[in-house]
Amino acid sequence: MRDAFVAVAYLVASALFVFGLKGISQPKTARRGLRCAEVGMLLAVVGTLVKHEIVEFQWIATAMVIGAAAGTAMSWTIPMTAMPQRIALSHAFGALAAGLVGTAEYYDRHEALSRFTMGAIGLECLLGFLTFTGSLIAFAKLAEVLPGRPWIYRGQNYVNLGVLAAAVAAGVWLVVDPGRTAIFPVLVGLALLFGVFLVVRIGGADMPTVISLLNSYAGLSAAAMGFVLDNKLLIIAGALDGSSGLILSVIMCRAMNRSFTNVLFGGFGAVEQAAEPGAVEERPVRSATAEEAVMLLETAGDVIIVPGYGLAVAQAQHKIRELADILERNGCQVRFAIHPVAGRMPGHMNVLLAEADVSYDRIFDMDQINSDFARCDVALVVGANDVTNPAAKTRQDSPIYGMPILDVSSARTVMVIKRSMSSGFAGVENELYFQDKTLMLFGDAKHVADSLIRELESVVPV
Amino acid sequence: MPDYIETGLYVLVLATFLGFEVIRRVPPLFHTPLMSLTNAIAAISLVGSLVLAGSGRGTLTTVLGSIAVAASTLNVVGGFILTDRMLRMFRSPAAKAAKAAKAARTTAETR
Numbered sequence: 001m002r003d004a005f006v007a008v009a010y011l012v013a014s015a016l017f018v019f020g021l022k023g024i025s026q027p028k029t030a031r032r033g034l035r036c037a038e039v040g041m042l043l044a045v046v047g048t049l050v051k052h053e054i055v056e057f058q059w060i061a062t063a064m065v066i067g068a069a070a071g072t073a074m075s076w077t078i079p080m081t082a083m084p085q086r087i088a089l090s091h092a093f094g095a096l097a098a099g100l101v102g103t104a105e106y107y108d109r110h111e112a113l114s115r116f117t118m119g120a121i122g123l124e125c126l127l128g129f130l131t132f133t134g135s136l137i138a139f140a141k142l143a144e145v146l147p148g149r150p151w152i153y154r155g156q157n158y159v160n161l162g163v164l165a166a167a168v169a170a171g172v173w174l175v176v177d178p179g180r181t182a183i184f185p186v187l188v189g190l191a192l193l194f195g196v197f198l199v200v201r202i203g204g205a206d207m208p209t210v211i212s213l214l215n216s217y218a219g220l221s222a223a224a225m226g227f228v229l230d231n232k233l234l235i236i237a238g239a240l241d242g243s244s245g246l247i248l249s250v251i252m253c254r255a256m257n258r259s260f261t262n263v264l265f266g267g268f269g270a271v272e273q274a275a276e277p278g279a280v281e282e283r284p285v286r287s288a289t290a291e292e293a294v295m296l297l298e299t300a301g302d303v304i305i306v307p308g309y310g311l312a313v314a315q316a317q318h319k320i321r322e323l324a325d326i327l328e329r330n331g332c333q334v335r336f337a338i339h340p341v342a343g344r345m346p347g348h349m350n351v352l353l354a355e356a357d358v359s360y361d362r363i364f365d366m367d368q369i370n371s372d373f374a375r376c377d378v379a380l381v382v383g384a385n386d387v388t389n390p391a392a393k394t395r396q397d398s399p400i401y402g403m404p405i406l407d408v409s410s411a412r413t414v415m416v417i418k419r420s421m422s423s424g425f426a427g428v429e430n431e432l433y434f435q436d437k438t439l440m441l442f443g444d445a446k447h448v449a450d451s452l453i454r455e456l457e458s459v460v461p462v
Numbered sequence: 463m464p465d466y467i468e469t470g471l472y473v474l475v476l477a478t479f480l481g482f483e484v485i486r487r488v489p490p491l492f493h494t495p496l497m498s499l500t501n502a503i504a505a506i507s508l509v510g511s512l513v514l515a516g517s518g519r520g521t522l523t524t525v526l527g528s529i530a531v532a533a534s535t536l537n538v539v540g541g542f543i544l545t546d547r548m549l550r551m552f553r554s555p556a557a558k559a560a561k562a563a564k565a566a567r568t569t570a571e572t573r
Contacts, residue, residue: 017503018480024496025487030549037503038542045538048509054516063515063528067535074536075543080551083494086544090501094537097530101510104526108519116467215497219504223474229510230466236477241504243481248493340490347493354551365490 002050009047010233016040017237021244027360044233080355081312084207084344085142091214092135098221099128099188105228106184113178117228122171124224126191130167131217133195138202138210142344150203157265160201163194198264204309205386207344209252209263216245248346255340255366257402285421288439290451296413296439297452298459300377302333304369306406307349308342310383310418314445317356320382323449323456324358330460335362337369339387339406370407379411381432383418383445389430400428414438417448495548502541508534 016036023033054060078086102124106113113121140146167190170183202210219241226234253260297303305324311317324334336358342349353363373379381388388408391398408414409432416438432438441448488496511534514527 017506018484020499020503021481021484021488021496024492024499024549025484025489027491027552030492030495030552031546034499034542034545034549037499041502041506041508041538041542044506044509045512048512049516051513053513056516056518059524059528060512060516060531063531064535067532068539070532071536071538071540072543075540075547078544080548083544083548087494087497087501090498090537090541090544093533094501094504094507097505097507097511097534097537100526100530100533101507101514104514104523104530108523114464116464212497215500219500222504222507225507225510226474227467227470229513230470231509232470232473234506234509235470235473237503237506239474239477240481240485241500243478244485244496244500247482247485248497251490338490345494346497347490347495350491351494351548351551354548354553357551357553360491360552363491 002052006047006051009043010231013040013044013047014233014236016043017240021240079315080351081315082143083351084211084348085139087345088135088139088142088211088214091211091218092132092139094218095128095131095135095214095221097128098218098225099125099132099191101225102128102221102228103184103188107181110178110181110184115175115178118178119171119175120224120227122174122187124221124228125188126167126171127217127221127224129188129191130195130198131214131221133192134199134210135195135214135218137196137199138207138214141199141202141204142207146200148204151200156197156201160194160197160265163190163197167191167194202263204344205341206256206263208341208346208348209249209256209260211345212245212248212252213260213264214245216242216249219243219245252341252346255404257404283434285433285440286436286438288415288441290441290448290455293415293439293441294452294455294459296378296415297327297332297456298330300327300332300413302376303327303335303378303380304373304376304411305334305336306379306381306384306388306408307336307338307353308382308384308387309344309348310385310445312343312348312352312383314383314447316382316445316449317352317358319446319449319453321353321356321358323453324362326453326456326460330456335364335369335372337364337366337373337406339366339384342384342387366404366406373407374410376411378413378415379408381408381414381416381418382449385418385430386428388432389428391428391431394431398428408432409435412437415441417441417443417445419444491552495545495552498541498544498548502538502545505534505537505541508538 017040020033020037023029102121106121141148167187170187173183219238223235223238223242226238327334338349386400388406390409392400392403392405395401414437511527511530514523515531
């Protein structure tokens, strides 16, 4: 009777998880989907707690109270601008749980493990522990505890691949001889080390891809656990998470015209070092004041705003929304154009704009809006750099050549809000800034937006 | 190959395809909430951790299991709260207009 209840609870939970993910594909059904997933999780937990195997509850209760309290505290008040590091941290916790379960299962059962189960435990622990440390490093970089620059040295790829190969070898050894308990800590240690090595070399602009990839690993680790415990619910939930992370990382890679291997093992960081300081010739740019910019904005009928990571850093989303509101009151059409890799995680800019109360019918993806730049009066770039660089289309020798970009340079006038002339993550100068029609508004995005608002208020009737 | 492994592999393959088909349709607008929702769902490893923490199989198992329970509960609770907070912010244009109208009405009434 009890077993039947557990089986049914797990089955219904699996279906509810799928409904949950299906719901989130549409704004209208998104919150209903979330409710489905919540009920599914509740069923799964209740179904597990009534199992015969569970005989003591004091540790479960203590751990759940601590986890729930910490989870609530860490999620209730966190500002939306800190979302990337918060997500990275949750990947770390999920992977840690999977790794620890694998470890406990190994020490419990190593005398009577089949080769298949040992392989699944090995995979679970490898993915779990490498995702744990990898996500912690990603968290530290995103929270700026560690410098966001990639940390690169000669021969790094050989070292990294060597560590991974050694970890896999340890796993294979255990599959052949599961009773060799001395090897297990080696596997865990190497996995932890590989996670660190993998992510220290990743720079800020590649974070969206890496966060998605870690998401995928955490899911696959849970799926491997499903094989260890012979639990279909775990396999299904893990597979859903794994495929979701994989899809997101493929989208991110495509948006940068790069391959997985290029993101993980090579790429932009090297270019950054190759560019010699001082070798760049001084070129004139048109720097403008808020007053001059407002003269153009006041008469504009169609403005497209392009937000980037700089907007998140300056927390300028609310001010930018105010600016958009004033322009609309002035009879101007204002739209937002978002590049898939803008910011530090998939969908980062959408969340920030939603927080600032920009309704989503004003927000457009790159493919939807790119052809409209040619017809707009002003393209206002707020803290975005590489994703607007026309060199991606025209200069074959550029490291970002081939990357799909927002076609900002075809707008009648381009305004760029930027802190300084420093180059973007790719270490490439942005040709956009040197065009005759480009006005540079130097300063913190929030302050510049604020002065634009004040100037506009004096000319636009309320 | 034992039966349970075979069924398990079938389930894995089918669930992965299902995942691809469902998630491919999620618009970029919701990529961040999607990530935090899948995170909460992947915290299903809670199911495995609960058994370890509560089955009284020895100190090591109980300790590792309890840490795992705390970590995955954190993700379940935190993941659902985060997703809810984000989804609440994404409002449709119509809902926004309704809210603005309601706000205007209340100010008119208080006057």
